[in-house]
Amino acid sequence: xxxxxxxxxxxxxxxxxxxxxxxxxxxxxxxxxxxxxxxxxxxxxxxxxxxxxxxxxxxxxxxxxxxxxxxxxxxxxxxxxxxxxxxxxxxxxxxxxxxxxxxxxxxxxxxxxxxxxxxxxxxxxxxxxxxxxxxxxxxxxxxxxxxxxxxxxxxxxxxxxxxxxxxxxxxxxxxxxxxxxxxxxxxxxxxxxxxxxxxxxxxxxxxxxxxxxxxxxxxxxxxxxxxxxxxxxxxxxxxxxxxxxxxxxxxxxxxxxxxxxxxxxxxxxxxxxxxxxxxxxxxxxxxxxxxxxxxxxxxxxxxxxxxxxxxxxxxxxxxxxxxxxxxxxxxxxxxxxxxxxxxxxxxxxxxxxxxxxxxxxxxxxxxxxxxxxxxxxxxxxxxxxxxxxxxxxxxxxxxxxxxxxxxxxxxxxxxxxxxxxxxxxxxxxxxxxxxxxxxxxxxxxxxxxxxxxxxxxxxxxxxxxxxxxxxxxxxxxxxxxxxxxxxxxxxxxxxxxxxxxxxxxxxxxxxxxxxxxxxxxxxxxxxxxxxxxxxxxxxxxxxxxxxxxxxxxxxxxxxxx
Amino acid sequence: xxxxxxxxxxxxxxxxxxxxxxxxxxxxxxxxxxxxxxxxxxxxxxxxxxxxxxxxxxxxxxxxxxxxxxxxxxxxxxxxxxxxxxxxxxxxxxxxxxxxxxxxxxxxxxxxxxxxxxxxxxxxxxxxxxxxxxxxxxxxxxxxxxxxxxxxxxxxxxxxxxxxxxxxxxxxxxxxxxxxxxxxxxxxxxxxxxxxxxxxxxxxxxxxxxxxxxxxxxxxxxxxxxxxxxxxxxxxxxxxxxxxxxxxxxxxxxxxxxxxxxxxxxxxxxxxxxxxxxxxxxxxxxx
Numbered sequence: 001x002x003x004x005x006x007x008x009x010x011x012x013x014x015x016x017x018x019x020x021x022x023x024x025x026x027x028x029x030x031x032x033x034x035x036x037x038x039x040x041x042x043x044x045x046x047x048x049x050x051x052x053x054x055x056x057x058x059x060x061x062x063x064x065x066x067x068x069x070x071x072x073x074x075x076x077x078x079x080x081x082x083x084x085x086x087x088x089x090x091x092x093x094x095x096x097x098x099x100x101x102x103x104x105x106x107x108x109x110x111x112x113x114x115x116x117x118x119x120x121x122x123x124x125x126x127x128x129x130x131x132x133x134x135x136x137x138x139x140x141x142x143x144x145x146x147x148x149x150x151x152x153x154x155x156x157x158x159x160x161x162x163x164x165x166x167x168x169x170x171x172x173x174x175x176x177x178x179x180x181x182x183x184x185x186x187x188x189x190x191x192x193x194x195x196x197x198x199x200x201x202x203x204x205x206x207x208x209x210x211x212x213x214x215x216x217x218x219x220x221x222x223x224x225x226x227x228x229x230x231x232x233x234x235x236x237x238x239x240x241x242x243x244x245x246x247x248x249x250x251x252x253x254x255x256x257x258x259x260x261x262x263x264x265x266x267x268x269x270x271x272x273x274x275x276x277x278x279x280x281x282x283x284x285x286x287x288x289x290x291x292x293x294x295x296x297x298x299x300x301x302x303x304x305x306x307x308x309x310x311x312x313x314x315x316x317x318x319x320x321x322x323x324x325x326x327x328x329x330x331x332x333x334x335x336x337x338x339x340x341x342x343x344x345x346x347x348x349x350x351x352x353x354x355x356x357x358x359x360x361x362x363x364x365x366x367x368x369x370x371x372x373x374x375x376x377x378x379x380x381x382x383x384x385x386x387x388x389x390x391x392x393x394x395x396x397x398x399x400x401x402x403x404x405x406x407x408x409x410x411x412x413x414x415x416x417x418x419x420x421x422x423x424x425x426x427x428x429x430x431x432x433x434x435x436x437x438x439x440x441x442x443x444x445x446x447x448x449x450x451x452x453x454x455x456x457x458x459x460x461x462x463x464x465x466x467x468x469x470x471x472x473x474x475x476x477x478x479x480x481x482x483x484x485x486x487x488x489x490x491x492x493x494x495x496x497x498x499x500x501x502x503x504x505x506x507x508x509x510x511x512x513x514x515x516x517x518x519x520x521x522x523x524x525x526x527x528x529x530x531x532x533x534x535x536x537x538x539x540x541x542x543x544x545x546x547x548x549x550x551x552x553x554x555x556x557x558x559x560x561x
Numbered sequence: 562x563x564x565x566x567x568x569x570x571x572x573x574x575x576x577x578x579x580x581x582x583x584x585x586x587x588x589x590x591x592x593x594x595x596x597x598x599x600x601x602x603x604x605x606x607x608x609x610x611x612x613x614x615x616x617x618x619x620x621x622x623x624x625x626x627x628x629x630x631x632x633x634x635x636x637x638x639x640x641x642x643x644x645x646x647x648x649x650x651x652x653x654x655x656x657x658x659x660x661x662x663x664x665x666x667x668x669x670x671x672x673x674x675x676x677x678x679x680x681x682x683x684x685x686x687x688x689x690x691x692x693x694x695x696x697x698x699x700x701x702x703x704x705x706x707x708x709x710x711x712x713x714x715x716x717x718x719x720x721x722x723x724x725x726x727x728x729x730x731x732x733x734x735x736x737x738x739x740x741x742x743x744x745x746x747x748x749x750x751x752x753x754x755x756x757x758x759x760x761x762x763x764x765x766x767x768x769x770x771x772x773x774x775x776x777x778x779x780x781x782x783x784x785x786x787x788x789x790x791x792x793x794x795x796x797x798x799x800x801x802x803x804x805x806x807x808x809x810x811x812x813x814x815x816x817x818x819x820x821x822x823x824x825x826x827x828x829x830x831x832x833x834x835x836x837x838x839x840x841x842x843x844x845x846x847x848x
Contacts, residue, residue, distance in 0.1 A: 030848065194847040210835030213643055234823030237833040239642050244668035248635040251628065255639025258626060260831045280630050380835055386704055413606040413624035414647045420616055422626045433619055
C-alpha cells in the first residue's frame with residue numbers, strides 16, 4: 001500500500017493528455033486524496049511531446065517528487081523519454097499495438113477503442129480505467145468524473161466513455177495479480193476539495209473581489225483566465241474583451257477603471273513589455289488597476305510554454321518616470337486567490353497599479369484546495385471613491401487634492417460637480433496641465449508619498465517550518481513548494497515573500513539577521529530576490545540555488561546542491 | 562439646471578493654438594454641437610490624444626481623459642463598456658489616431674462601439690513642429706520629408722468604411738455651422754462614428770490653406786447624395802485634388818459593441834452588483 005503515487009501520461013499533442021490528467025486529479029480529489037497535476041508541452045497544437053504529471057497522496061504535500069510509479073505511454077517516445085525516471089516496481093502502461101516492452105503492462109488501448117466504435121483520442125480513457133484499477137480504487141471514482149466531463153455531449157457519449165474506461169479497468173484488473181504494490185492506501189474522508197489551476201484561482205479571486213472588466217490578449221500562460229472570464233461573463237455581470245494588442249488592453253482597462261469599475265489585464269513578459277507605457281499612465285493619473293503577470297521563459301519569445309521567475313526586477317522597474325506600485329507574488333492556487341482579492345482592494349485603496357506576479361507552473365498546474373478556503377466572506381474596499389452626494393455643488397472638487405497619505409478622493413465621469421481631467425501630462429489638483437516647478441514637485445511628491453502610506457498594509461515575509469533552524473531558505477512564488485517539501489524533517493526553514501514591493505525591509509532584516517545560514521532559491525539566472533534583499537537591507541546572500549531551464553525545482557535538487 | 566451653452570465649458574484658460582489654427586473651428590463646432598445636444602461638462606467624457614488637438618481639454622471643461630499619444634480609442638472603449646450610458650467622444654489627431662494608434666482605429670471600427678471620433682486631419686505633426694503625418698499628400702515638403710513625402714497618403718474615410726465604422730463623415734474646420742451639425746449627428750448616431758476634419762495648419766503647411774480647401778470643397782447633401790451605400794461612399798471618399806466632398810458619406814444601424822455584451826443588457830457595468838451571485842454553482846465546476 002502506498003501513501004503517495006506519481007503518474008505520468010505522455011504522448012503527442014492532440015492525444016488528450018491534459019484532459020486525462022485533469023480527470024485523474026479530479027477523480028482522486030473526489031475520493032478524498034490530495035492531488036496535484038502539472039503539464040509540460042511544446043508551443044504547438046499537433047505532434048511534439050506532451051506530458052502531464054499527477055501526484056496523488058493520502059496526506060497534503062507541497063511539490064512533486066522525481067520518481068514515477070505509473071507511466072502511461074500513448075506513444076513509444078514517451079517510454080524513451082521517461083524510462084530513467086521510473087522508480088522501483090514502476091508500471092508502464094502501453095498500447096499492445098506498439099509491440100512489446102520488457103516489464104511493461106500491455107493494454108489493448110486501440111483495440112478496446114475500436115471494439116466500442118470510439119475515436120483514436122479515446123485511448124487515454126482506456127488508460128485511465130487501467131490506472132484506477134492498478135491503484136486499487138473503485139471504478140466509480142473515475143466513473144463520476146467521466147459522467148460530469150461528457151454530460152454536455154449527451155448520454156450516448158457518456159455511456160460510450162464509461163464503457164471504454166470500464167474495459168480498460170477490467171483488463172488491468174485481470175493482469176495486475178503482481179501489482180499489489182501499487183495500491184493506494186485508503187483516503188481519509190475530508191471536506192470537499194477543489195481542483196483548480198492558478199489562472200482559474202486568480203479568476204475566482206477577481207470575480208469575488210468585484211471584477212467587472214478585463215481586457216486580455218491571448219498569451220501563454222494566462223489563457224485559462226480568459227476562458228474562465230469569457231465563459232462566465234454573462235452570469236457574473238462582467239465584460240471580458242479581447243483587445244487587438246496588449247497596448248490596447250491596458251488602456252481599455254484604465255479607461256474602465258477611470259469610469260468606475262474594477263478592471264484588470266493579464267499577460268506574460270512579452271505582452272507586458274507592450275503595456276509598460278500604459279502602466280506609467282496608470283501611475284500618473286492614479287488609476288486603480290490589477291495586472292496578472294504570468295512569467296514564462298524569456299528573453300523574447302523564449303520558451304513560451306515553460307516556467308521561470310525572470311521578471312521580478314522588470315515588474316518593479318517598468319515604466320517611464322517614478323510612481324508607486326505594489327507587487328504580490330502567490331506561491332500556489334490558494335494564495336493566488338487570496339492575493340488577487342487583496343490586489344483589487346489595494347489598487348482602489350491607494351489608486352495604484354497592483355501586480356499579481358504568477359508563472360507558468362502556477363497558472364497551468366492543477367492544485368488541490370479545500371472548497372471552504374474559496375468560499376469565505378470577501379471584503380470589498382473601494383477606497384476613496386466619492387458618492388454623488390458628497391461632491392460640493394460649487395464645483396470646487398479637486399480630484400488630485402494634496403492630502404497627507406497621497407490618496408485623493410476620486411469622482412467618476414457622469415457624477416454632477418465631480419468634473420476633472422485624468423491627465424497624462426503633469427497636472428495640478430484639478431488635473432489641469434502645469435509645468436510650474438513647485439506644482440510639479442508637489443504633485444510628484446504626492447504620488448510618491450503613497451509608497452510610505454502603503455507600508456501599513458505590507459504583508460511581511462512568512463517563516464515556514466521551525467522558527468529557528470540551521471539553514472534558512474529564501475524563496476518567492478512557486479519555488480516555495482519544492483523547498484518546503486525538501487526540508488521536511490530537517491533543521492531548516494523557508495522564508496516566503498508573498499509581498500515583494502514596496503519591499504518589506506524591516507521584517508526581512510529582522511528575519512535574516514537571526515538566520516544561521518541563508519540560501520536563496522529562485523528560478524532565474526541572477527538571483528533577483530537576493531539582489532532586492534541586498535538593495536534594501538544590505539544583507540548579502542552568498543549561497544544561491546538558481547534554476548532557469550524552464551522546469552520547476554524538484555525537492556531533491558535543493559539538497560543535492 | 563441652467564441651460565448648456567458654449568460658456569458652460571469655460572475653464573478660465575485661453576487657447577495656446579497658433580492664431581488662425583483650424584483647431585479653433587473644431588473646438589467651437591464641438592462646443593456648439595454639445596450645447597445643442599444638452600451635454601454639459603458633467604454629462605460625458607472626452608478622451609483626447611496627444612498633439613495640438615489634445616491640448617483642447619485645457620480650455621474645454623468636461624470630464625476628460627488626456628491619455629497617451631495614439632491610445633485614446635482603447636481608453637474610450639474601456640470607459641464606454643464600464644458605463645455605456647455615458648456619451649464618449651474621442652478628440653484625436655491624424656498622426657495620433659492613424660499613425661501611432663492605427664491598429665486601435667481599425668479594431669475599434671470593427672467592433673462598432675457607440676463612440677464618436679473626431680480626427681483633426683491637417684497632414685502634419687504640429688506639436689513636434691511640422692513632420693509629415695500619415696495623411697500627408699505625396700510630394701508635400703515637411704521637416705521630416707525635405708524632398709517631399711514619398712508615400713501615398715492614408716485615407717481615413719476609406720479606412721473607416723472598410724473597417725466597419727457605421728457613421729463616416731468629413732467636415733471642414735473652416736465651416737463651423739456645417740461641422741457642428743455633422744458632429745451633432747455623429748454623437749447622436751448609435752455606433753462608431755468617424756468624422757475626418759480637414760484642418761489647415763497655418764504654421765507648418767503653406768500649401769493646404771483655407772483658400773486651398775475652399776476652392777475644392779463641396780457639400781454632398783447639396784448634390785442629392787444619400788449616405789446609404791458603402792460602395793458609393795468609398796467612391797466619394799476617394800475624391801481628392803479638384804473636388805473634395807464634405808458631409809455624411811455613410812450611415813447604417815448595426816448592433817454596437819455594448820449591445821453584444823450579455824452583462825450590459827441589464828444596466829451599465831458600473832451599476833451591477835459586485836461579487837459572485839451563485840458561488841456554490843461556480844465552485845462546483847472545479848470539483
